[in-house]
Amino acid sequence: MTMHFNGPRVALIAVACLLTVSACGGDPAEPAASERLAAPELLAAPAPDEPGRSRDVAADGDVGERVVTVEDTDEPAVANLDPDLLAALEDATDDAAEDGITVQINSGWRDADYQSRLLDEAIEEHGSREEALRWVSTPDESAHVTGDAVDVGPTDAAYWMSRYGSEYGLCQTFANEIWHYELTVEPGGTCPPPRSDSAS
Ligand SMILES: [Zn+2]
Known part of the structure; x- marks a missing residue:
């Protein structure tokens, strides 16, 4: 039975997106300013046991x-x-x-x-x-x-x-x-x- 309702439901959401972008969470390809600033910091912190990483050695x-x-x-x-x-x-x-x-x-x-x-x-x-x-x-x-x-x-x-x-x-x-x-x-x-x- 649920299959009968999927088509119309998806179509309704698509129409809502056309009418207002904010209803669909904005453009996913454009991260918020805070996310753009945080990214380089995350990249500079490799996992503790990543091979080849410089670390404290005996x-x-x-x-x-x-x-x-x-x-x-x-x-x-x-x-x-x-x-x-x-x-x-x-x-x-x-x-x-x-x-x-x-x-x-x-x-x-x-x-x-x-x-x-x-x-x-x-x-x-x-x-x-x-x-x-x-x-x-x-x-x-x-x-x-x-x-x-x-x-x-x-x-x-x-x-x-x-x-x-x-x-x-x-x-x-x-x-x-x-x-x-x-x-x-x-x-x-x-x-x-x-x-x-x-x-x-
Ligand atoms: Zn040995």
């Missing part, structure tokens, strides 16, 4: 809770990576995006103090230095400290990298860390079997 390479990608070269964790590793990661990130996967960098370059702090935290968490070293290397041994390792995330990105990383030369280094990648082979090469953990 000099020691700790990315904290920030969402970091290869585009965030203002992050020391990204900027201090080995240039070849970074280039490979950029290529992989672009191709992963075509598969609908966003590759984030949960950790990249770290300074020695930050690495040392992570090891201390791991000893606390795992109860012994021996067990902690299976997960976190010393500053002298960590490939993160030399800028030769990245931890990627989230999980779907880590799985994508474990499957396709070798096409870019990126190999999973440790069997117990699906997120940790280093530039180990030539692009398209065959990755060596991962070590069981960082202590092996």
Whole structure:
């Protein structure tokens, strides 16, 4: 039944608009003066985690809770990576995006103090230095400290990298860390079997 009334009703509103513009809310292409003034301010305030945006970063390479990608070269964790590793990661990130996967960098370059702090935290968490070293290397041994390792995330990105990383030369280094990648082979090469953990 309602369908019968739609036609005449729309026609009536159209007639009202012809008679008086104000009845239809004025011209939508012409914003009010207050809106025109507010627009530039809104554009100058990007979202907090917009990739590539300049923001407060930690000099020691700790990315904290920030969402970091290869585009965030203002992050020391990204900027201090080995240039070849970074280039490979950029290529992989672009191709992963075509598969609908966003590759984030949960950790990249770290300074020695930050690495040392992570090891201390791991000893606390795992109860012994021996067990902690299976997960976190010393500053002298960590490939993160030399800028030769990245931890990627989230999980779907880590799985994508474990499957396709070798096409870019990126190999999973440790069997117990699906997120940790280093530039180990030539692009398209065959990755060596991962070590069981960082202590092996
Ligand atoms: Zn790692």
